[in-house]
Every structure is written in structure tokens, then in C-alpha cells.
Amino acid sequence: MDRSAVEIFHYKDKEQSSSLLLQLNGLRQQNILTDVLLCSDNTELPCHRNVLVSSSPYFRAMFCNNFIERQQTKINLKGVTSAILSRVIDYVYTGLVSISMDIVLPLMQAASMFQYGRLFEACSSFLQQQLSPDNCLSMIRLSEIMNCNSLRDKAKEMAMKSFSDVSASEDLCELSLPELMGYLEDDGLHAEEEQVFETLVAWIHHDPLSRHGAISDLFKKVRLRYIHPTYLFQFIANDPLIQSSTLCTEIIESVRRLMFAVSTKCLSDMAVDFKPLWVAPRRYTYHDKLVVVGGRRNNERTSREALVFDEMSQKWQWLAKLPVRLYKAAYVTLHSVLYVIGGLTTNTKNSQVSTSVYTLSLKTNEWRAAEPMLKPRFAHQSVSYLHFIFVLGGLGPDTRLADSVERYNTMFNQWESMAPMPEAVLHPAVAATNQRIYMFGGENAMQNPVRLIQVYHIARNMWSTMENRTVKNVSAPAAVIDERIYIIGGYTRRVIAYDTKANRFIKCANLKERRMHHSATVLNNTLYITGGRYIDGHDVIEDSDNFECYDPKTDTWTSKGTLPYKLFDHGSLTLTCVSQTWAKS
Missing domain, CATH: 2.120.10.80 (Kelch-type beta propeller)
Incomplete structure (x- = not known):
């Protein structure tokens, strides 16, 4: 045979991995060669240790280190129901899972606990599809509890883009002062400055006794240069909250002098603490x-x-x-x-x-x-x-x-x-x-x-x-x-x-x-x-x-x-x- 005709043939069986997983799942369902029982709510789920170890860092640590579970044939798992555990095990052996609103949160918690990252992100993707202006602030809180960055980023993006709708929700009034300040000062906020003012007023009125002192700090986040003068002087200047704050009334008076003076000299004579507020650029939205x-x-x-x-x-x-x-x-x-x-x-x-x-x-x-x-x-x-x-x-x-x-x-x-x-x-x-x-x-x-x-x-x-x-x-x-x-x-x-x-x-x-x-x-x-x-x-x-x-x-x-x-x-x-x-x- 001609030596130049000899070639190395690299063969990859594309069906092997899926066929192997299918066979392993069949063995699990028939309880053949299973060597560990995962237990929850008095329910026992037979599994193969090698499959669990191969699929999860959590189980690798449990069965491959000197933990007591390495010697046990029954493992009691706390913090997860048998129904959710069963779905997780089905996912491990098949790569398939059905996610709905009634199970997404416990499933997400279990995925986090057992360190199934792709399952965790699948739950995050499902929640992202449910996002709306009415629930995006709640989703942000949930994402922080679950430590889910992808959900937080998507929910934050919606809160910024739909701020006019979000500002009317009850959830906004539950924000902390730093959280609200973070929104109002963000250049990416999709809102007119009149809406920014109305939002901070509504937030203060939700709990006036404890929040009244924040009016001047919040008011500085309103970019007064981009507010219609009629609205500024007829509504904002006459608002009781503004009138109750000496600093707010001083800011309004600075704007009034600037607009009446017409001359640019007024800008150079402007108070040092007010000038940054006036020259702040408009939001890039x-x-x-x-x-x-x-x-x-x-x-x-x-x-x-x-x-x-x-x-x-x-x-x-x-x-x-x-x-x-x-x-x-x-x-x-x-x-x-x-x-x-x-x-x-x-x-x-x-x-x-x-x-x-x-x-x-x-x-x-x-x-x-x-x-x-x-x-x-x-x-x-x-x-x-x-x-x-x-x-x-x-x-x-x-x-x-x-x-x-x-x-x-x-x-x-x-x-x-x-x-x-x-x-x-x-x-x-x-x-x-x-x-x-x-x-x-x-x-x-x-x-x-x-x-x-x-x-x-x-x-x-x-x-x-x-x-x-x-x-x-x-x-x-x-x-x-x-x-x-x-x-x-x-x-x-x-x-x-x-x-x-x-x-x-x-x-x-x-x-x-x-x-x-x-x-x-x-x-x-x-x-x-x-x-x-x-x-x-x-x-x-x-x-x-x-x-x-x-x-x-x-x-x-x-x-x-x-x-x-x-x-x-x-x-x-x-x-x-x-x-x-x-x-x-």
C-alpha cells in the first residue's frame, strides 16, 4: 500500500453521549447498579454516585472527600422537597426540566445548593421572561437574595427603561434611600425630569416622618435645567415639601435668578454648591x-x-x-x-x-x-x-x-x-x-x-x-x-x-x-x-x-x-x- 495514502481517521460518535445518558437513566429507573439513595420527605430516590459526582461539584465534594456521606448508602438532604429533588435528578439524567412559576423559586434554590449552574441560569431565564414594570423591582430584590446577576441586570434594565410605569408601582415606595438615589442620579434613567421630581415626592409621602429629611439630597438629583419653566415655578417651587426645605428653596431661587438675568454672568456668580447641579449633562436616554x-x-x-x-x-x-x-x-x-x-x-x-x-x-x-x-x-x-x-x-x-x-x-x-x-x-x-x-x-x-x-x-x-x-x-x-x-x-x-x-x-x-x-x-x-x-x-x-x-x-x-x-x-x-x-x- 502506498504510504502517502495512509491517513488518521478521527471518528466522533455524536449519539454516544446522549445514548449513554439515556441508558443510565433507564438503569436508574429500574434501580440497577444504583449505589446511593437521596432522601427527602420520607422519599428515597436511587442514583448512581458516579453520575452525581460527574454532574455536580457539590456531590463531588460529598462523595470524593473524607465526609461521612462517602460511607453512607442513604443521604438525607435538608432544604429541598422530594418533588423538587426528583426534578433535579431527572434533569441530571436527561438534561430536561419543565419550569413553571409555582416551582421556579425552590428549583432555583436547589440548583444553587447542588451547584447546577446551567439549571440555575435556566430558572433565571424563565424569570426574565416574566419581567414587567409591575414586578421588576421585586425581581431585583429576589435576584439579590438568590445572588443571581443575570436576573438582576435584566430587571434593573427594565426598571430603568420603564421608569415612568415603575414609579407608579407600590414597590418603588419600598426602596431604601440609597436605592432610590441610585436610580435618580443614573444617566441611563428613561424618564423626564418632571417624572424624577414626582417620584421623589411620592417616595417621601409614603413615610413622611422618617423620610422628610431626605428631600434636599433627593432634590439635587433632579436636573432642573431640563424642566419646563412653567412646571418648575408653578408646581415644583410651590410644593409644600420644597417650601419646607431651606436648601431646596435656595436652589429654586438660584434657578429663578439665572433665568431672569438672561446674562451668562449669572452663571459665573452662581453659588458653588449650585453650579454642579445646573451644569450637569442631560441623561443619555x-x-x-x-x-x-x-x-x-x-x-x-x-x-x-x-x-x-x-x-x-x-x-x-x-x-x-x-x-x-x-x-x-x-x-x-x-x-x-x-x-x-x-x-x-x-x-x-x-x-x-x-x-x-x-x-x-x-x-x-x-x-x-x-x-x-x-x-x-x-x-x-x-x-x-x-x-x-x-x-x-x-x-x-x-x-x-x-x-x-x-x-x-x-x-x-x-x-x-x-x-x-x-x-x-x-x-x-x-x-x-x-x-x-x-x-x-x-x-x-x-x-x-x-x-x-x-x-x-x-x-x-x-x-x-x-x-x-x-x-x-x-x-x-x-x-x-x-x-x-x-x-x-x-x-x-x-x-x-x-x-x-x-x-x-x-x-x-x-x-x-x-x-x-x-x-x-x-x-x-x-x-x-x-x-x-x-x-x-x-x-x-x-x-x-x-x-x-x-x-x-x-x-x-x-x-x-x-x-x-x-x-x-x-x-x-x-x-x-x-x-x-x-x-x-
């Missing part, structure tokens, strides 16, 4: 969503649609429709709420310039009417800063160009007139940063471009102007990233960034087409552009469904696909919500 609303759809009629972009699926999802059709309304977000302000109503026989304000939050996915503006207007601009919304210029019922400015104060739910613009312009690029509102370009009543930067100082309620030949934009959006204001297009392909500190413009990568009447927003330090109109190579104006983004670090544009339809004069905004809590339509 808060996510920013890109929302597109209103505008002119497919150049047919004014749209009532509102869409949200799902980054995970890279698809658009529909939100609740606007109550009315509004032509050239203004769009802005503040405190996780979307505002649609003013506009020309187009779903009535006689179109009217509106003072209406409609709001939408992703949590409820419902439109609500809010406090109306002082003056009706459309084709105006709107921008938010701190707890204010500013509305600038636009056209009134007489279609005359307005220079008026009004401000909505979310703390007092009221509008007030502010200093008018130095020069009334239509379709300027507007952005707010560093205590100021910047208004670039636009066009005058004669439809001529205005080469002007108008700057409004928020704290002083004063305007100043700067002529600049670089400014020549009409119907271009503006957005802020790192104190640079990006002006995108405006009957041009040009994109420029205005450095507010250096008072100079920086040229950026151009758009592909001359673009106008589009919208822009910032999401995760990236600039997103949606829709608009563009001028093609034949100087024809076309509607666009374009969806693209600009990375300021690389100075590059990237396509993100398309909108579900062509759209211009719409709002493109960033809305914040707690992940997995916004209501999908």
Missing part, C-alpha cells in the same frame, strides 16, 4: 429627533403633515397632522415642544393672517392651541433662546412689511412687545447665540437684497446694525454650531459660516444647486438640510425633496436620501424626547 412640519407640498397646497426621521431605520414616520393649513408660518422648538406660530390660514373661504400658536410634543403626539401672538403675521421669522421665543417681522393683514418684534415668555405664558428691528426685511437668515439674535440679509419692500447684519442684544432689548458686502442671502436658513452661524444658500449655492467672536465670515463647501426656501436644523453637531426650491441649469425653479447633511469638521455634504414628498417653506427642527417614550402615529 434623551435623544434628539429631526422633525419636518408644514410647508408647501408638491407645489399643490399648504401641508398639514408633520414627519419625524427615525435614524435607526433611516425612514420617515408620520406624526399627528396640524389642525389647520398655515401658509408661511414660523416654526421653532423650546423645552422639547414644537411651536407653529402665525401664518396665513388657507383652509377657509377667506384667508386670514393668524395670531395662532400650536404646539406638539413627541410624548403625546397631539397638537394643542397655545397663547396667541399679539399681532397677526405670516412670512415672519422665529427663534428660541433660553426660555424665550422671539418672533420677528413678516407681513401683516395689509401685507405690509413689519419691523415689529414680540417675545413669548414660557415662564409666565405671555407675549410682550420688544424693540423693533432697525430695518424691516423679508426672508432673512436668523439665529441666536451668546445672548444675541443675528439677522442676516433678506430683502426689503422693493424686493432688493439687503446687505446688512442686524443684531439684537437680548438682555438689553437693543438693536445694532453692521453693513457687510458678504451678506446677500434671501430665503436662506441659518443654524448654530459651536458659536458659528451657518447660512445655507438663499438663491445661491454659497454656504458661509459667521464667526461671532472674530466677526468674520468663513467660506464652506458649496451646495450642488442654487437653493432657497429650504430649512435647516442641527442634530448631533451635524447640519441637516431639507427640501426647498432650486434653480436648475436652465434657470427654471423646481421644488425639491432633497435631504442632506453637512459635517463642519470635514466640510463635506452627504446625501441622506429624500423626503417622502417635495416640500418648501416648511420647518425643519430638532425635538428632544426620552427614548422609547414618544408616541408613534
Whole structure:
């Protein structure tokens, strides 16, 4: 035979191990060659020592060391019932076990006692499948008693993700102070800060005599910067528990001074013990969503649609429709709420310039009417800063160009007139940063471009102007990233960034087409552009469904696909919500 043809054949009988276990179980059931009886509740279960020793460190220690059980043929096992012991032995000989709620805990205890790790984890997996917001806190306590890390981690994850539901359970009120503090200070908590406050109040009220002293420590875990001012000053500040704590009232007063002062100087003058509370970052369960609303759809009629972009699926999802059709309304977000302000109503026989304000939050996915503006207007601009919304210029019922400015104060739910613009312009690029509102370009009543930067100082309620030949934009959006204001297009392909500190413009990568009447927003330090109109190579104006983004670090544009339809004069905004809590339509 040729030596090169000789091979070593490695054979593995895949059925041998399972067949052997099956044969051993048959011997056990017929009581053949069994050499030990495991006893519980006056019940005797014949077994093979070698099988027990091979399957468990517990039995290996019992039968292979100098313990008395090594010489005994009957072993009395305490702490386990005969029914559970029988299931364990069946599992040892067959690898099979049926787990139900009525036996899972004693079975888990027996698996732990006899050191059957995989059986223990099987019980843990079963309990994980039963997890709900109503029982996850109880499961955490159980996991600590059983020393089961996998169950504890899964139950803790559910408690964090479903905290709004968990906070309403009786189990939460039974938490110790350190346990509750652990939840409230965790960045991974899926809860709005209003919910955090309500939870700590409910916990204290459960046992006010012994828990009242913890109010100030718990209150420091509420990230006041991310609470709506109305809720903060109408509900939290007036809560009897807060009023009973000197430290809590001092914290509230610090917030009040900060919001009223508007100036950043207040932050530097802030009390040392309060500053860390104010600058604490938002929880990472808060996510920013890109929302597109209103505008002119497919150049047919004014749209009532509102869409949200799902980054995970890279698809658009529909939100609740606007109550009315509004032509050239203004769009802005503040405190996780979307505002649609003013506009020309187009779903009535006689179109009217509106003072209406409609709001939408992703949590409820419902439109609500809010406090109306002082003056009706459309084709105006709107921008938010701190707890204010500013509305600038636009056209009134007489279609005359307005220079008026009004401000909505979310703390007092009221509008007030502010200093008018130095020069009334239509379709300027507007952005707010560093205590100021910047208004670039636009066009005058004669439809001529205005080469002007108008700057409004928020704290002083004063305007100043700067002529600049670089400014020549009409119907271009503006957005802020790192104190640079990006002006995108405006009957041009040009994109420029205005450095507010250096008072100079920086040229950026151009758009592909001359673009106008589009919208822009910032999401995760990236600039997103949606829709608009563009001028093609034949100087024809076309509607666009374009969806693209600009990375300021690389100075590059990237396509993100398309909108579900062509759209211009719409709002493109960033809305914040707690992940997995916004209501999908």
C-alpha cells in the first residue's frame, strides 16, 4: 500500500453521549447498579454516585472527600422537597426540566445548593421572561437574595427603561434611600425630569416622618435645567415639601435668578454648591429627533403633515397632522415642544393672517392651541433662546412689511412687545447665540437684497446694525454650531459660516444647486438640510425633496436620501424626547 495514502481517521460518535445518558437513566429507573439513595420527605430516590459526582461539584465534594456521606448508602438532604429533588435528578439524567412559576423559586434554590449552574441560569431565564414594570423591582430584590446577576441586570434594565410605569408601582415606595438615589442620579434613567421630581415626592409621602429629611439630597438629583419653566415655578417651587426645605428653596431661587438675568454672568456668580447641579449633562436616554412640519407640498397646497426621521431605520414616520393649513408660518422648538406660530390660514373661504400658536410634543403626539401672538403675521421669522421665543417681522393683514418684534415668555405664558428691528426685511437668515439674535440679509419692500447684519442684544432689548458686502442671502436658513452661524444658500449655492467672536465670515463647501426656501436644523453637531426650491441649469425653479447633511469638521455634504414628498417653506427642527417614550402615529 502506498504510504502517502495512509491517513488518521478521527471518528466522533455524536449519539454516544446522549445514548449513554439515556441508558443510565433507564438503569436508574429500574434501580440497577444504583449505589446511593437521596432522601427527602420520607422519599428515597436511587442514583448512581458516579453520575452525581460527574454532574455536580457539590456531590463531588460529598462523595470524593473524607465526609461521612462517602460511607453512607442513604443521604438525607435538608432544604429541598422530594418533588423538587426528583426534578433535579431527572434533569441530571436527561438534561430536561419543565419550569413553571409555582416551582421556579425552590428549583432555583436547589440548583444553587447542588451547584447546577446551567439549571440555575435556566430558572433565571424563565424569570426574565416574566419581567414587567409591575414586578421588576421585586425581581431585583429576589435576584439579590438568590445572588443571581443575570436576573438582576435584566430587571434593573427594565426598571430603568420603564421608569415612568415603575414609579407608579407600590414597590418603588419600598426602596431604601440609597436605592432610590441610585436610580435618580443614573444617566441611563428613561424618564423626564418632571417624572424624577414626582417620584421623589411620592417616595417621601409614603413615610413622611422618617423620610422628610431626605428631600434636599433627593432634590439635587433632579436636573432642573431640563424642566419646563412653567412646571418648575408653578408646581415644583410651590410644593409644600420644597417650601419646607431651606436648601431646596435656595436652589429654586438660584434657578429663578439665572433665568431672569438672561446674562451668562449669572452663571459665573452662581453659588458653588449650585453650579454642579445646573451644569450637569442631560441623561443619555434623551435623544434628539429631526422633525419636518408644514410647508408647501408638491407645489399643490399648504401641508398639514408633520414627519419625524427615525435614524435607526433611516425612514420617515408620520406624526399627528396640524389642525389647520398655515401658509408661511414660523416654526421653532423650546423645552422639547414644537411651536407653529402665525401664518396665513388657507383652509377657509377667506384667508386670514393668524395670531395662532400650536404646539406638539413627541410624548403625546397631539397638537394643542397655545397663547396667541399679539399681532397677526405670516412670512415672519422665529427663534428660541433660553426660555424665550422671539418672533420677528413678516407681513401683516395689509401685507405690509413689519419691523415689529414680540417675545413669548414660557415662564409666565405671555407675549410682550420688544424693540423693533432697525430695518424691516423679508426672508432673512436668523439665529441666536451668546445672548444675541443675528439677522442676516433678506430683502426689503422693493424686493432688493439687503446687505446688512442686524443684531439684537437680548438682555438689553437693543438693536445694532453692521453693513457687510458678504451678506446677500434671501430665503436662506441659518443654524448654530459651536458659536458659528451657518447660512445655507438663499438663491445661491454659497454656504458661509459667521464667526461671532472674530466677526468674520468663513467660506464652506458649496451646495450642488442654487437653493432657497429650504430649512435647516442641527442634530448631533451635524447640519441637516431639507427640501426647498432650486434653480436648475436652465434657470427654471423646481421644488425639491432633497435631504442632506453637512459635517463642519470635514466640510463635506452627504446625501441622506429624500423626503417622502417635495416640500418648501416648511420647518425643519430638532425635538428632544426620552427614548422609547414618544408616541408613534
